[in-house]
Amino acid sequence: MHDIRLIRDDPAAFDAALARRGVEPPSAALLQLDERRRACVAEAQAAQTDRNALSKAIGQAKASRDEARANELMTRVAVLKEALPRLEADETRIGDELNAALAALPNLPAADVPDGTDESGNFVVHERGDRRDFAFAPAEHDAIGPALGLDFETGVAIAGARFTLLRGPAARLARALGQFMLDRLCQEHGYEEVAPPLLVRDEAVFGTGQLPKFAEDLFRTTDGRWLIPTAEVSLTNIVREKILGEGELPLRFAALTPCFRSEAGAAGRDTRGYIRQHQFDKVEMVSIVAPDLSEAEHERMTTCAEGVLDALELPYRRMLLCAGDMGFTAARTHDLEVWLPGQGAYREISSCSTCTDFQARRMNARYRPEGEKGTRFVHTLNGSGLAVGRTVVAVLENYQQEDGSVAVPTALRPYLGRLDRLEPK
Template identity: 75%
Template structure:
């Protein structure tokens, strides 16, 4: 959410920043709504004060037996009693229109974010690792996986398209990946592990920006709760409606959770395999910082995700997303894309975003520095650390062997009781 005071101070700059995200100019409308709202509030306050003053004066006029003045004051109070409710209703209507317009606007991009309309215009920042070489014809994970326990047919039979059942060794590897990610973030990078709710209220998904604009991307229960599309929702809302001490920041949380997405805009995309599912597991990182900490934290968070890919031994690249490819709440996003030899391309495995105070305003999450009376909004950041299913896909494709088996990366073997290879079922 945006600060209307900032928009009033620089409407042209606000429209220019929004235009970089493909939005039409709206500052003039927002300022006009705000001016009307403030004018109504002023008129309300003046009218309420005059009503109270005139009501008191009626008694004084009657005590002085000035019936003409008393009648005049009574008529004035009567008119105000009719006028004020109409003003209150108009103020609510204008305020709701202003809030609805602000709620629908995305965050403003940082100056260093490249302009562009889609992923083709994202900026390559760095490439890490060597792509593996094979002396046999490589396969995609959905061709290798079924013999290892990726049961696509049963998943679809149970739940429909975009659901998969994992069995046996590949299920163990999937579990091992989640534990490895959590242990790395907690033990090496100081993230506090959290087991958060998977069902949340409207306020929570509004706070992190999924509502009201992206409701169709979510699953909703019959009692009005929402299944989380990412643990970012639950973790970020930990600080909702709080005033934190600046000395306590940054706060860093991580969680391994199922995530649920309707994939409403993904019809026909990645219908095979594990890449795009309605239900998947992901380890999420969330940081709550002061404004002057958030830039360094964005680099740190992205580095945490990169470090895990390096430990697993996967080649990847860091991309800076262009204005047209960033998420609604982000001011800057780095995507980490892992090399998939079966697909002969890089695919996203992590997104790390800094959201400035955009989510904090929606959640009313603040901090106060020592010695300061005025509180300020925190900055929030979130990142995948990592998407478990996509990491599993990357391992299956990068560590595939000619006989159909898959070598287990060394860093994961302790989580599998020393198993160093997944072998196809006979």
Template identity: 65%
Template sequence: MHDIAFIRSHPAEFDAAMTRRGGEAVSERIIALDATRREATTRVQEAQSRRNDASKAIGQAMGQGDKDKAEALKAEVAEIKASMPEWEGAERAATAELTDLLARLPNIPAADVPEGADENDNVEVHQWGEKRSFDFEPKEHADLGPALGMDFETGAALSGARFTFLRGEMARLHRGLAQFMLDKQTRENGYTECNPPVLVNDDAMYGTDKLPKFADDSFRTTDGRWLIPTSEVSLTASVADKILPDLSRPIRMTAHTLCFRSEAGAAGRDTRGFIRQHQFEKVELVSVCRPEDSEAEHERMTKCAEGILEALNLPYRRVLLCVGDMGFGARKTYDLEVWLPGQGAWREISSCSNTGEFQARRMNARYRPEGEKKTVFVHTLNGSGLAVGRTLVAVMENYQNADGSVTVPGVLAPYMGGVTRLEPAA
């Protein structure tokens, strides 16, 4: 959500930001709606004040025996009551239209976000790790998987396209990855482990900018709840409508949850394999901090996600997204892309975003600086630390062997009960 006061005082700057995001100049319309809303609000308040004053005067006139004055005042009160619904309706209509318009506008990009239309204009920040050299032709995970317990056929038979049934050591490796990520983020990086609901209400989805724009991308239950597309929703919304004490240290939360997306990527893309699923698991990172700390927190969060890839010895690169490829609620985003030798391509495995005060305004999340009476909107950040299924894919492709087996990375040994290699079924 955007600050109306900022738009009124900086209309050209706001329009330039929306144009950068591929939208239209809308400040004039916003300011006009805001003026209409404020005028209607003023009229309603003035009418209420006058009605109250006249009502008191009626009693005084009656007490003084001035029936004519009392009748005139009664007529005025009746006229005010008759006119108020029009102004109240105008206030509601302008407020609803203004709120809906603002709710559909993306966040203002940070100044250092590069220009560009799509992923082709993103800027590589750095690379890490050595790409493995194979003495055989590496396979894609979708070809390796079936013999190792990645059962696409049963998943499709049970639930349709983009669902997978994991079996045996493949399921255990998937679980072990999630546990390893949680342990690293909590024990080494200072995140508090949480176990939030995966069903949330409209307010939680709206506050984290998933509604109204992305309603069609999520699953909704018959009783009106939403299956979370990411635990960013549950974790971030946990501070909604709160005034937090001084945030000298950011609030850092992590959770491993199921996630659900009804629109799992572009039509026709990644329909094979385990990359884009309607149901998947992710270890999410969320930070709530002071505005002056959010840039440093963004860098820290991204490094925490990178640490998982480095511990697994998976080559990756950090990419700064351009304005055209950045998510709706983000003001700045880093993507981490892991190298998949079977595909011979970099693929996104984490996205870490600073949303500034965009989400905080939608959910009314504030803090009170120490020694001050005035509250300030917090800044919120979110990132994947990491997407579990995509990490499983990266391990399979990078640790595959010529016989179709997959070596288990050493750091996962404590989670695998002595299993060091996933062997293909005979």
């Protein structure tokens, strides 16, 4: 959500920033609504002031036994009394229109975000890790996985397309990866482990920006709740409608949860294998910080996610997304893309974004700086640390052996009873 005062101050800069995201200039329409709302407020305030003054004059007229004057004043008060509810209703209606228009606009890109309309405009920041030199032609995960318990057919039979059943070694691998990631983030990087609700209310998904624009990407229950598309929703809303002390910041949360996405806008994409599912597990990081620390926190969060890939010895690269490829709430996004030798391509495995005060305004999440009476909006950040299913895919493809088995990354072996190899059935 944007601050209308900033738009009033420099509408041209606001329009120029959104133009980088392919949005037509909105400031003229927004400011027109703002002027109408402010006119209603001024008219209502003037009417209330007149009503108060007339009421006082009525008392004075009655005290002097001037009934004619008192009756005239009472008539004028009645007119104002009738007009006030209409003015207040107009103010509310126009204010709702303005808020809806503001809520439909994405966040402004940070100054260092490159221009571009799609992923072709993204920038490689760095590449890490060595790609393995295979003595055989590496297979894709959907060829390796079934013998290890990645059961696509049964998942579809039970739940339909984009659902997979994990059994035996594949299920153990996914569980071990999730626990490893969560332990690393919480024990080594100071994130607080959270077990959040998987079902949330409208205001929670509005606060993190999924509503109203992206409702079709979510699953909704019959009682009006939403299945979380990411634990970001639950974790960020921990501070909704709160005023924190500056000494409480930063807050860092991490959770391993199932995530649910309808993939409404992804028809035809990644229909094979385990890349794009309606249900998947993910370890999510969320940080709540003071504005002057959000830049450093974004780098810290991205580095934490990279550390998981480093520990698993998976080659990857960091991408700085261009303005046209970022998510709705992001001001800057780093994507981590892991190398998949079976596909011969890098694929996204983590996305770390700073949202500045965009989500905080939607949630009314604030803090009070030390020594100040007023409050300010916090900055929020979120990132994957990592997507568990895609990490399963990465391990299968990078650690595959010619006999169909898969070596277990050294860092993961304590989570699998010191097992060093997953054997196919």
